[in-house]
Amino acid sequence: MSSNAFIRIKTGAYRGINAAGMVFALVEQYRKTAKGGHVTVKNGGNFPGYTDEVRIKVTGPAAYEFASESDLTVPNTSTSAAEYMEVPSMQNDEERMVEIAERFAILTDMTKAAISGEIRAMIVSGPPGVGNSYIIEDEVGKATLFDQLAGKRLRAEVVKGSATALGLYMTLYKYSDANSVLVFDDCDSILTDDVSLNLLKGALDSGKKRKISWLSDSHALRRDGVPDSFDFKGSVIFITNLKFSGMKSQKLKDHLDALQSRCHYLDLTLDTMRDKILRIKQIARDGELFADYEFEEGAQEELIAFMDANKYKLREMSLRMATKLADLRKSFPNRWEAMARATCMKEV
Numbered sequence: 013m014s015s016n017a018f019i020r021i022k023t024g025a026y027r028g029i030n031a032a033g034m035v036f037a038l039v040e041q042y043r044k045t046a047k048g049g050h051v052t053v054k055n056g057g058n059f060p061g062y063t064d065e066v067r068i069k070v071t072g073p074a075a076y077e078f079a080s081e082s083d084l085t086v087p088n089t090s091t092s093a094a095e096y097m098e099v100p101s102m103q104n105d106e107e108r109m110v111e112i113a114e115r116f117a118i119l120t121d122m123t124k125a126a127i128s129g130e131i132r133a134m135i136v137s138g139p140p141g142v143g144n145s146y147i148i149e150d151e152v153g154k155a156t157l158f159d160q161l162a163g164k165r166l167r168a169e170v171v172k173g174s175a176t177a178l179g180l181y182m183t184l185y186k187y188s189d190a191n192s193v194l195v196f197d198d199c200d201s202i203l204t205d206d207v208s209l210n211l212l213k214g215a216l217d218s219g220k221k222r223k224i225s226w227l228s229d230s231h232a233l234r235r236d237g238v239p240d241s242f243d244f245k246g247s248v249i250f251i252t253n254l255k256f257s258g259m260k261s262q263k264l265k266d267h268l269d270a271l272q273s274r275c276h277y278l279d280l281t282l283d284t285m286r287d288k289i290l291r292i293k294q295i296a297r298d299g300e301l302f303a304d305y306e307f308e309e310g311a312q313e314e315l316i317a318f319m320d321a322n323k324y325k326l327r328e329m330s331l332r333m334a335t336k337l338a339d340l341r342k343s344f345p346n347r348w349e350a351m352a353r354a355t356c357m358k359e360v
Contacts, residue, residue, distance in 0.1 A: 019053065020079040022201045023174040024070040026059055027358070028328060030140065030253050031068050032174075032200035033264070034058060035083045039065055042073045051076060056084065062358075077204075083263065109294045112287065115280050119144060122278060123151045126247040127168070127193050133216040133275030135250045139282055141330020142291050145197050145251055152195060168193040175199055177207035178233075181226050184215055184246075185238050188224075192246035200252055209267055215248050216275040248275075255279070288329040289320055295331060305338050315341060318349065325357045 017038040021031045036053030043050060050067040059066060070076060103111075125131045138144045149170055156166045169187060171194065180202065187194045194215075202208040214224045225241035226233060233240065256268045256277070271277075282288055293316055295301045302312050315337050319326065326333055336356055340348040 018079045018081055018083065019051065019076045020083060020204055021051075021068055021070065021076050022204060023075045024051070024068045026066050026068050027062075029059065030198060030200065031058075032198075033204050033254060035079045036068070037081075037084075042070065042076075105290055105293075108287070109290050112280075112282070112291050113294055115278075116143065116147065119278060119280070120147055120151065122276060123148050123249065126249050127151060127155045129190060129247055131247070131276055132222075133218070133248045133250075135216075135252065135256075135271060135275060135277045136280070137252050137255055137278070138280030139288065139330075140198075140253055141328055141332050142280070142282055142288060143295065143331055144280060146331075148195055148197075148249055148251065152193060155193070167191050168195070170195040170197055171199060172197050173199065174201045175208070177205060177211060178226070178230060180208050180211050181224070182233070182236065182238055184211065184224055184244055185242055187246045188242055188244045190245040193249070194246060195249045195251065197251045198253075199250070200254055203252070203254070203264065203267065212248075212250070213270060213274060215244050215246075216250070216271060218274050255283070285323050285329060289316075289323065292316060292319065292329070292331060292334050296334070301331065301334055302338055305342055307338075307341070311341065318352070322357065327356060327358055 018035055019038045020035045021033065024031045036056055036058070038051070038053055040052040043052075048069055049072060050069050052065055052067050055062055055064050055066045068076075119136060122131065122134055126134050136144055136148070152168045152170060156168050159166050167187070167189070169183070171183060175183070175196075183194065196202065202212055211224060214222055222244040223241060224244050226238075227240070232238075250271075254268075256265075256272060256279075282291060292301070296312055296316060302315070305311075315334065318337065319329065319334065323329055333356065337348070337352055340351045340355075344351050
C-alpha cells in the first residue's frame with residue numbers, strides 16, 4: 013500500500029481507546045484474523061507509548077474511509093499526548109480536585125436543565141471512563157423512572173455506537189417532542205459523515221425553530237410513516253471523547269466550531285494523567301468507588317497508590333480500571349498486584 017494513503021476511522025478502537033474520527037497514514041488495509049479484523053496504520057503520536065505501527069480493530073472495510081494528509085488529527089483520547097507532556101501546575105492536588113468536582117457538578121446541573129427543557133442542546137467533551145456518561149445516564153434514568161413503572165413510552169433514549177444518517181434522522185423524529193431527550197454517547201462517527209453532521213447541526217441549533225429535513229427518497233421513511241421534514245423540539249446531549257480545540261483537520265475543526273456556536277459546550281478539562289488520577293481519588297474519597305467491597309482500612313489508598321505508580325503501564329486510567337483492580341484485590345488478596353500486571357497492563 014502506498015505510503016501516501018490516509019484513512020479516517022468511522023468505527024474502531026485500539027486497545028480499548030475509541031478511534032472514531034481519527035485519521036492515520038495507512039500501512040495495510042483490512043485483514044481478518046482468528047482474533048478479529050483490523051487495519052494497520054501509522055501511530056503518528058495518537059497513542060503515545062506504543063509502536064510506530066498499530067492495528068486498529070474494525071469490523072470491516074466499511075468501518076473506515078480514505079482521507080487526505082491535511083485531515084490528520086490528534087484527538088483527545090484516554091492516552092493523549094498531553095498526558096505525556098504535562099505542564100507543572102501551580103495548584104496543589106486539593107485545589108485541583110475542587111475544580112474537577114465543580115466541573116462535574118456543572119455537568120449534573122446542565123443535564124437536569126436539558127432534561128427539563130430549560131436548555132435544548134449540550135456537547136460534553138471528556139475522556140472515557142471518568143464518570144461523565146454515568147452522571148448523564150443516571151439523571152435520564154431518574155427522569156424516566158415513573159414512565160418505566162407505568163409501562164409508558166420513555167421520553168428519553170441513550171444512543172451508543174455508530175449510527176447511519178437515515179437512522180439518525182428517524183431517531184430525531186421519534187424524540188422530536190418538546191419533552192423528549194436524546195443522548196448520543198460514543199457516537200463520534202456522526203461527526204465524520206457530512207449528512208449526519210448536518211442533521212446534528214439542525215438538532216443542536218439554538219434558533220427558536222429547528223426544522224430538520226430528509227431530501228432523499230426513502231422506503232424506510234415511508235414504511236414507518238416518518239415525514240421528510242419535521243420541527244425538532246426535544247433536547248440533545250452529545251457526549252464525545254474528542255477535544256474540539258485539539259483538532260488539526262481544518263475541515264473537521266470548522267464543523268466542530270459550527271456545533272459549538274449552536275449549543276452549550278462543556279469541556280471537563282481532564283487533559284492530563286494527573287487530572288484523571290485526581291478524579292479517581294475524588295470519587296473514592298466521597299465513598300462512591302469502593303463502597304461495595306467492604307475493604308479493610310488502608311486498602312483504598314493502596315489501590316490508588318498502585319494506579320498512580322503504574323499510570324503509564326495500565327491499559328487505561330479510569331474508574332473502570334479502579335474497579336477491575338478492586339475485583340482482583342477482593343478475589344486474590346495476597347497476589348492481586350501480580351494478577352493486575354498480567355491482566356491490566358499494556359503489552360510492551
